[in-house]
Amino acid sequence: MIKRCLTVPGRFESLAQIAEFIGETARAADWNDDEVYHVQMAVDEACSNVMEHAYGPGGPGEIDLTCCIQDQGDLVISIHDNGMPFDPSVVPEPPIGADLESLPEGGLGLYFMRKLMDQVTFQFDERDGNVLTMVKRRRQ
Amino acid sequence: MEISTKDMKRVSLVTVKGRVDSSTAPDFEKALHALIQSNRSQIVLELAGVEYMSSAGIRGMVSSLKAAKSGGGDVRLARPSQRVKEVVELAGLTSIFAIYDDLTEAVGSF
Numbered sequence: 001m002i003k004r005c006l007t008v009p010g011r012f013e014s015l016a017q018i019a020e021f022i023g024e025t026a027r028a029a030d031w032n033d034d035e036v037y038h039v040q041m042a043v044d045e046a047c048s049n050v051m052e053h054a055y056g057p058g059g060p061g062e063i064d065l066t067c068c069i070q071d072q073g074d075l076v077i078s079i080h081d082n083g084m085p086f087d088p089s090v091v092p093e094p095p096i097g098a099d100l101e102s103l104p105e106g107g108l109g110l111y112f113m114r115k116l117m118d119q120v121t122f123q124f125d126e127r128d129g130n131v132l133t134m135v136k137r138r139r140q
Numbered sequence: 141m142e143i144s145t146k147d148m149k150r151v152s153l154v155t156v157k158g159r160v161d162s163s164t165a166p167d168f169e170k171a172l173h174a175l176i177q178s179n180r181s182q183i184v185l186e187l188a189g190v191e192y193m194s195s196a197g198i199r200g201m202v203s204s205l206k207a208a209k210s211g212g213g214d215v216r217l218a219r220p221s222q223r224v225k226e227v228v229e230l231a232g233l234t235s236i237f238a239i240y241d242d243l244t245e246a247v248g249s250f
Contacts, residue, residue, distance in 0.1 A: 012163035019159075019192070037192075037223065044194050048162040096232035105203045108195035108231055115230060 002028060002069040010047075010055040010063045010081060018047055022067060022077070029069040031138075039075060039136050042116040045109040046079050046132055054083025054130060073138030082129040088122050142189075143171050151250050152180040153243075157189030160197035169200030172215070173207060181213025182250045186243060188219040193227050205237065214238065218246035 006021045008014035019040045026036040047063055055061045064080040094107045113120050119135035141164035142157040152175050160168055175183060185201070187193075205215045216238040220228065228234060240246035 012161070015161045015163050016159060041192075041194065041227075044161055044192075048194065048196060052162065094231075097235075098232075100202075100206060100209065100236050103202055103236065105199045105206075106195070108198060112195055112227075112230060 001071055004067050006065045006067075007062050008065075010051050010059065010061045010083070012048070012051055014051075014063070015044055015047060018063075018065065019044060021065065025067040025069065026075060029073060029075065031075070035136070035139075038116045039077070042113045042120075042134055042136075043077060043079070045112050046134065049086070049109050050079065050081045050083060050130070054081050054086060056083075059083070075136045075138075077134045077136075079132045079134075080129060085124040086122060086130050086132075087124075141168065143168060145171065145175065147180060148247065151182045151184055151247050153184050153186060153247065155186040155189070157191075159191055160193040160200075162194060162196040165194070165196035165200045168197060169203060172200065172204035176204065176207045176211055176213070179211070181208040181211040183208060183213065183215045184218050184243070184246045184250075185215060186218045186246075187224045188221055190221050190224050193224050195227075195231070198227060198231050198233070201237070202233070214250070216240065216246050216249060218243045 004025050008017055022040045022043050023036055026039055050063055061082050066078040068076045070076060088110060091110050092107060094111050095102060117134045118137045121133045123131045141159055144155045146153045156168060208215050218240045220239060
């Protein structure tokens with residue numbers, strides 16, 4: 001198993017560094033460019049949500065990322081923050097395919113994460129904060 | 141991210157390159173809204189050089205499209221990179237945006 005960790009300030013300026021970290025780890029496990037890109041995108045959406053909603057613009061706090069390549073090749077990414085609790089059940093499904101007038105301008109991030117990854121799980125507790133775990137399974 | 145704007149006779153051509161993520165999307169959106177507010181609401185967005193676009197970029201494109209349409213204009217996409225095509229499809233927006241593989245055709249469509 002390969003395990004790599006990164007801690008960054010919870011600010012939008014960290015997003016390019018996060019993408020690089022995820023890319024390096026996934027490529028080290030021989031994932032192809034499309035797979036790497038999809039994982040980078042899911043993580044970018046997840047971390048953007050933390051920066052925008054859990055911490056707020058310019059708010060204090062760090063994001064801890066842990067990226068594991070398991071022995072069978074699955075990629076497991078954990079994203080931890082100490083911001084406001086996040087409850088995914090209150091986020092409405094975006095109306096994919098709706099006409100322009102009824103199209104909301106936001107709300108796509110969580111939808112993208114679920115489409116791009118095989119498993120997306122949120123946990124919150126008072127002591128440990130938010131932990132998001134996402135899994136991308138190795139295609140056979 | 142790099143943005144450049146060229147005002148032509150009837151159309152403003154906005155060329156975007158690099159990463160459009162939550163860090164850069166506000167500038168992207170601001171540039172488009174500034175054009176629309178100055179009555180340049182017929183916009184071609186050239187996206188061949190966009191390496192990455194997140195939902196924040198999509199949000200900027202949708203809000204600009206709404207603003208342009210309400211001013212009688214449109215935002216049309218030209219030469220989107222494979223990554224842009226992918227995210228536009230994922231967001232279910234292929235029938236919302238007019239998409240052209242050829243820049244001249246996109247400019248001439250207005």
